[in-house]
Amino acid sequence: MEQSIHPQVFVINQIQFIMNKNIISIFIAATVTILLHTTCSAQQTDNFAGTLKINGEIELEHTPETLTAKFGQPDSTDTVFWEMIEKNGMIYYYDGANFNFADNKLRSFILTSSDFQVHLDSFVLKVGNNINTLSSAFPNTYQHRVSEGTDIGLGSGGDYQYLNIKTNPEGEITEIELRYIP
16 A cells, blocks of 8 residues: 655644744744853953962962961961862961962962951952952952852963952951862
């Protein structure tokens, strides 16, 4: 028995195919629009691409020897394993700060004392200052702060780094942490 294709069935199949194609096109366009909107909305903080120095002298990638020459011997040290980069590291603990090294280079830190400050070119970020000090130098970061603090992105290289600035309810900066994600 020979099967014949009815012209009406063929036309209906073509219409269904075109409708499916249009639905897929609309879905793709909507998805791209949502992704673009989400990406643009997420970029709410400033990105700093200048030079970051601790107390005006210690830069990222400096060695532990540079750190101890400036701040003296740490109160204690600890050897850690960084799972993300699968390497051993060292943490140097000082009263009010700790500094994390991997590959003998400064990678991240946490500052909790006004004895330590972060210089972002000529701008000085310091524990104890009010979060309002960010408003002129980093207006997007300041505008999009939350009650617990805010972030400043760093650099434009392959590694992801940012300063996490924590505040108390009065807006006083209580902690400055450089987070490093290779």
